[in-house]
Structure formats: structure tokens, C-alpha cells
Amino acid sequence: MTQDTTTGKLVLPGYRRDDVEAHPPLLSPGYKSTVSRAPRQPLTYLPQRLTEITGPLLGAGRLGELDHDLTRQHDGEPLGQRIIVHGRVLDGDGRAVPHTLVEIWQANAAGRYRHTLDNWPAPLDPNFTGIGRALTDAQGRYEFVTVQPGAYPWRNHDNAWRPAHIHFSLFGRAFTQRLVTQMYFPGDPLFSQDPIFNSVRDEQARQRMVARYDHATTRPEWALAYEFDIVLRGRDATPFEDEDDDE
Numbered sequence: 001m002t003q004d005t006t007t008g009k010l011v012l013p014g015y016r017r018d019d020v021e022a023h024p025p026l027l028s029p030g031y032k033s034t035v036s037r038a039p040r041q042p043l044t045y046l047p048q049r050l051t052e053i054t055g056p057l058l059g060a061g062r063l064g065e066l067d068h069d070l071t072r073q074h075d076g077e078p079l080g081q082r083i084i085v086h087g088r089v090l091d092g093d094g095r096a097v098p099h100t101l102v103e104i105w106q107a108n109a110a111g112r113y114r115h116t117l118d119n120w121p122a123p124l125d126p127n128f129t130g131i132g133r134a135l136t137d138a139q140g141r142y143e144f145v146t147v148q149p150g151a152y153p154w155r156n157h158d159n160a161w162r163p164a165h166i167h168f169s170l171f172g173r174a175f176t177q178r179l180v181t182q183m184y185f186p187g188d189p190l191f192s193q194d195p196i197f198n199s200v201r202d203e204q205a206r207q208r209m210v211a212r213y214d215h216a217t218t219r220p221e222w223a224l225a226y227e228f229d230i231v232l233r234g235r236d237a238t239p240f241e242d243e244d245d246d247e
């Protein structure tokens with residue numbers, strides 16, 4: 001870290017995570033929206049002082065009973081393959097991160113988001129919003145019930161399709177410690193042509209974004225289960241993308 005001689009601010013030399021292979025660079029030319037979105041100036045370092053790391057957190061009382069169950073948020077059930085997605089949130093030393101907020105958002109089974117900018121011709125599902133949230137328990141565990149999201153086209157390049165995925169946002173000890181990632185499903189044939197998945201350059205790090213099919217948790221005659229642990233820091237960190245409001 002160096003000090004900018006004009007402003008006196010501390011700045012990071014270059015992009016925040018270019019030197020960490022596990023995380024995607026903010027500028028990945030094959031992933032077109034990063035070309036206009038990536039910062040052109042060195043980033044300013046924001047020290048985590050009292051103001052940044054204290055303040056209100058979303059405690060258990062603020063979560064609705066069905067926030068974690070995306071199949072029971074409407075009068076009827078959504079169409080699609082019902083799935084359980086569960087795992088643990090861990091810090092860099094493998095310790096559980098308890099009572100932290102995990103949020104997800106995803107397309108419906110047909111691959112469409114309930115979002116004004118998503119108007120590709122796939123049906124919306126009146127029984128599916130695609131948003132969920134949960135707090136980790138004392139052992140850092142979270143669980144969602146949802147439906148398997150569909151793949152969708154996104155015009156990034158010729159015949160571009162996003163592999164099925166679920167977006168995750170996590171908070172650490174404060175709202176300023178937000179981390180965003182995507183969870184993928186094992187064996188997806190669309191990985192090789194997806195510049196978002198491949199913006200994570202390290203093969204092992206890419207695999208840490210792929211959930212594991214979990215037969216032991218799969219509930220007979222009810223739902224398939226996938227396990228997805230999220231590691232916040234360190235050698236086994238789950239790749240994190242830039243925080244923005246993308247879909």
C-alpha cells in the first residue's frame with residue numbers, strides 16, 4: 001500500500017485482487033460489462049475503523065420464517081426441480097462464522113429473473129421470486145430450499161449462455177464486509193464458454209464455486225441436495241466477485 005502524494009489517501013497499487021489468483025480481476029475483457037465497469041484509477045483503501053465495523057446488523061428477529069424457503073413464499077409451489085442448498089460459512093482458518101447473513105438470488109427453472117431488465121422469452125413463474133436469506137447457526141451452517149435455476153442467454157458474445165447458478169451475498173461482522181459470489185452445479189456443460197466462470201483463472205479456485213451433489217442430505221421423494229461451503233479468506237477462499245448489482 002502506498003500514499004497518494006496529492007490526496008494523502010492510502011491507495012492500493014493496482015486492482016484490489018489482481019495479485020490473488022483465486023479471485024477474478026475486476027477487468028476481464030471477455031466478460032464485457034467489466035470493461036466499462038472496472039475502475040480506471042487505483043482503488044482507495046478504506047480502513048475498517050469503528051464506524052465501518054459497528055452498526056446495526058440484521059439479527060434473527062428481522063428474518064421472516066420463510067425467507068430461506070424460496071418454494072413457500074407464494075400461494076402455490078414454483079415449477080422446477082426442488083433442491084436443498086446447504087453448507088457452512090468458514091473463515092480462513094476453517095473456523096465457523098456463526099450468525100452471519102447469507103442472501104441468495106437466482107433465475108427461475110426456465111432461466112428467467114423476476115427483474116425489469118430480464119425480458120428474454122422464457123416464462124415468469126407467479127410462484128417464484130428467486131430471493132432468499134438465512135442466518136448461519138452457531139456452527140456456521142445455512143440452508144435454503146429452492147428450485148434448480150435454468151440456464152439463460154445473455155448476449156455477451158455469440159450464442160452466450162450462463163451456466164445455471166445461484167448468486168450469494170455474505171456479510172461478515174458488519175455490512176461493510178460484504179462478499180459476493182456465484183454457486184454453480186456439478187458437470188454443467190456450459191462452463192467452458194462462460195467468461196464469468198472463467199474469469200477465475202485458477203482451476204482449483206473455479207472448482208470451489210461448484211457445489212457438490214449431496215446424496216446423504218437428498219430427501220427421498222422430495223428434493224435433491226447440494227452442499228456449498230463458503231470460505232471467506234485464505235488459501236482455500238471461495239472466489240469473490242466485485243460487489244455490484246448485477247443479476
Ligand SMILES: O=C(O)c1ccc(O)c(O)c1
Nearest residue numbers: 033034154162196246247
Ligand atoms: O455483469 C453482467 O453483465 C452479468 C450478466 C449476466 C449475469 O448472469 C451476471 O451474473 C452478470
